[in-house]
Amino acid sequence: MTDYKMTDEWRKKLTEFLGECWHEWELIGSGNHKCKYCGYISFRDFFPSNRTFTTDKDMLAVFRKIRDKGKWAIFYSRTMQIWYSEEEQDLESNLEDYGYEACFSRWLFLDNPEQACCLAAMFLEEQG
Numbered sequence: 080m081t082d083y084k085m086t087d088e089w090r091k092k093l094t095e096f097l098g099e100c101w102h103e104w105e106l107i108g109s110g111n112h113k114c115k116y117c118g119y120i121s122f123r124d125f126f127p128s129n130r131t132f133t134t135d136k137d138m139l140a141v142f143r144k145i146r147d148k149g150k151w152a153i154f155y156s157r158t159m160q161i162w163y164s165e166e167e168q169d170l171e172s173n174l175e176d177y178g179y180e181a182c183f184s185r186w187l188f189l190d191n192p193e194q195a196c197c198l199a200a201m202f203l204e205e206q207g
């Protein structure tokens with residue numbers, strides 16, 4: 080079982096895939112900061128933070144964007160291949176209880192949103 084860990088490089092890639100700014104803050108005086116890319120100004124300690132891609136909300140945003148780009152079917156089948164190669168040894172007992180599709184969808188959607196976002200980032204890298 081691979082232990083998927085979100086990296087800053089993947090967070091940036093996924094943020095840009097969503098069409099959002101990967102904010103990087105510069106101090107502009109009086110404790111205020113400005114994003115050097117989109118120009119957003121944050122006052123004092125209020126920073127809109129970049130997405131972590133470890134939450135259900137971020138996972139669903141990425142999945143919906145993959146769907147909107149017309150890539151859902153290929154993403155789904157690609158991640159099913161990864162799941163199958165990783166879960167092979169445990170599969171037999173689980174399959175008796177749940178069936179193939181239910182085991183896969185549980186792993187993809189319910190087990191770990193960080194893992195799901197890592198898989199999406201890997202998929203985007205493969206797609207170029």
Ligand SMILES: [Zn+2]
Binds near residue numbers: 100101119
């Ligand atoms: Zn920004």
